[in-house]
Amino acid sequence: xxxxxxxxxxxxxxxxxxxxxxxxxxxxxxxxxxxxxxxxxxxxxxxxxxxxxxxxxxxxxxxxxxxxxxxxxxxxxxxxxxxxxxxxxxxxxxxxxxxxxxxxxxxxxxxxxxxxxxxxxxxxxxxxxxxxxxxxxxxxxxxxxxxxxxxxxxxxxxxxxxxxxxxxxxxxxxxxxxxxxxxxxxxxxxxxxxxxxxxxxxxxxxxxxxxxxxxxxxxxxxxxxxxxxxxxxxxxxxxxxxxxxxxxxxxxxxxxxxxxxxxxxxxxxxxxxxxxxxxxxxxxxxxxxxxxxxxxxxxxxxxxxxxxxxxxxxxxxxxxxxxxxxxxxxxxxxxxxxxxxxxxxxxxxxxxxxxxxxxxxxxxxxxxxxxxxxxxxxxxxxxxxxxxxxxxxxxxxxxxxxxxxxxxxxxxxxxxxxxxxxxxxxxxxxxxxxxxxxxxxxxxxxxxxxxxxxxxxxxxxxxxxxxxxxxxxxxxxxxxxxxxxxxxxxxxxxxxxxxxxxxxxxxxxxxxxxxxxxxxxxxxxxxxxxxxxxxxxxxxxxxxxxxxxxxxxxxxxxxxxxxxxxxxxxxxxxxxxxxxxxxxxxxxxxxxxxxxxxxxxxxxxxxxxxxxxxxx
Numbered sequence: 001x002x003x004x005x006x007x008x009x010x011x012x013x014x015x016x017x018x019x020x021x022x023x024x025x026x027x028x029x030x031x032x033x034x035x036x037x038x039x040x041x042x043x044x045x046x047x048x049x050x051x052x053x054x055x056x057x058x059x060x061x062x063x064x065x066x067x068x069x070x071x072x073x074x075x076x077x078x079x080x081x082x083x084x085x086x087x088x089x090x091x092x093x094x095x096x097x098x099x100x101x102x103x104x105x106x107x108x109x110x111x112x113x114x115x116x117x118x119x120x121x122x123x124x125x126x127x128x129x130x131x132x133x134x135x136x137x138x139x140x141x142x143x144x145x146x147x148x149x150x151x152x153x154x155x156x157x158x159x160x161x162x163x164x165x166x167x168x169x170x171x172x173x174x175x176x177x178x179x180x181x182x183x184x185x186x187x188x189x190x191x192x193x194x195x196x197x198x199x200x201x202x203x204x205x206x207x208x209x210x211x212x213x214x215x216x217x218x219x220x221x222x223x224x225x226x227x228x229x230x231x232x233x234x235x236x237x238x239x240x241x242x243x244x245x246x247x248x249x250x251x252x253x254x255x256x257x258x259x260x261x262x263x264x265x266x267x268x269x270x271x272x273x274x275x276x277x278x279x280x281x282x283x284x285x286x287x288x289x290x291x292x293x294x295x296x297x298x299x300x301x302x303x304x305x306x307x308x309x310x311x312x313x314x315x316x317x318x319x320x321x322x323x324x325x326x327x328x329x330x331x332x333x334x335x336x337x338x339x340x341x342x343x344x345x346x347x348x349x350x351x352x353x354x355x356x357x358x359x360x361x362x363x364x365x366x367x368x369x370x371x372x373x374x375x376x377x378x379x380x381x382x383x384x385x386x387x388x389x390x391x392x393x394x395x396x397x398x399x400x401x402x403x404x405x406x407x408x409x410x411x412x413x414x415x416x417x418x419x420x421x422x423x424x425x426x427x428x429x430x431x432x433x434x435x436x437x438x439x440x441x442x443x444x445x446x447x448x449x450x451x452x453x454x455x456x457x458x459x460x461x462x463x464x465x466x467x468x469x470x471x472x473x474x475x476x477x478x479x480x481x482x483x484x485x486x487x488x489x490x491x492x493x494x495x496x497x498x499x500x501x502x503x504x505x506x507x508x509x510x511x512x513x514x515x516x517x518x519x520x521x522x523x524x525x526x527x528x529x530x531x532x533x534x535x536x537x538x539x540x541x542x543x544x545x546x547x548x549x550x551x552x553x554x555x556x557x558x559x560x561x562x563x564x565x566x567x568x569x570x571x572x573x574x575x576x577x578x579x580x581x582x583x584x585x586x587x588x589x590x591x592x593x594x595x596x597x598x599x600x601x602x603x604x605x606x607x608x609x610x611x612x613x614x615x616x
Contacts, residue, residue, distance in 0.1 A: 077109065175192045177200065446487055480511050
């Protein structure tokens, strides 16, 4: 119904409410108060529609009324009754009317809520019955998908309501599955909870289910895997609502539905996001280097959701920064957003930018990360990862940055390749700078992130699309894995915990055999005949990564997924001077000079001595 019709229907309802208010107070003798009644009718006919209009009641779409709409209507009716009462008091004081009973105003308020609310509620009920009736009819349409929703929590309820409100999607929900025994058999959002999660086979067969929607953003990967395997065994299509960390800054809607990904199967047991980051990021100027990269862009997205005063995206690759900036502008149109194209190796330009932009908090994610490429180009790893971090630190100190968080990698622990060694140099410099200057500068170290740009998972996905073969370096290769969204969230949380000089390591769970990861990806793709080929370990690769040095001491922090790691103190080394010496070696272009200097400063650096360096 259009709101102009509501206005026309409201008037007789308001008159009836006023009449009944007088009858309840004076019985049929209210004719003796005719003048007061007429005065009240005029007030109600003028004040209530005006207040309804001013409070937005006539701007709402009552066909899809929800709790906020009901609250708004209640407040509008209450506000109009107060306005009428004030007007009556003024009229009595000015002798416009001789007397008036205050209970009439209360009766009128109550009756208006009942009548006007019932009018709008009936519209919602009629619309809902039409949708339910339409959904029932759709079940007989062979082109419609009969949907079973796994998870009867808030996310599942939203999915159910959205599907019923959008029949054009061609999906008809018939019920839920949930492991909470208190929910089984009950109606939620008009649909029945038909069994437990392991009852997929029985429920799907009884109701001709063709699609299972997994709506459990906080469920661990083990649960998702079990559901996925059941669906695949029954030849059922499956879709999923993303995990809770992926939903940061957004909300659950059917538009977020997507196919299952490998990250869903490896999702770790959920630790409730604490969002301590909001306390130090809100209304602050935040700069993220490497903003066009996978981790940097995700940190930008999550920072944007926490309400910074300004977000500065600094990166060297213009295309990646442009794309990340475009996405943020779309999702956060009111965000004060600025992009800067700059190479972190350009120290003088960085210092000018920092003095001009005055960032208060910095997340340093800019780095070269590909091990084989950096083995062939060691001077690039040193100048970008180590010298670039030194430049960022010097600029941050000069501009008075209050908090600096460097993103590091598990390859920095017992480094075996130049990339890991360059990141270890950067770690040591950040921590030493924090101790020397007493500032909240810290390091966050973690392992591989799933589906980052250029990662092994991305390469495997491309190989699967081509029909194989999938190339793995070694059958026994293991890696730590975490989703990009999880890693970015925990980086922000670590930034809230740190006081200066800490090395934080994210809990990554157990290392996962890469072969098992690939087999899961093949299964998710629906293929079963894609060959796997082992190509041999590449220069600088480890069979299994370490998250910290041997003999390091780990301590829990205020966040269950973040550890504080205490490795052997190295303050005897001036890490700024060390990086300068190694950078001079890199300037010669001789890889052996670089390796010699790295071994000099990093005792645990153990490169492959007989490496063959292919210049790129």
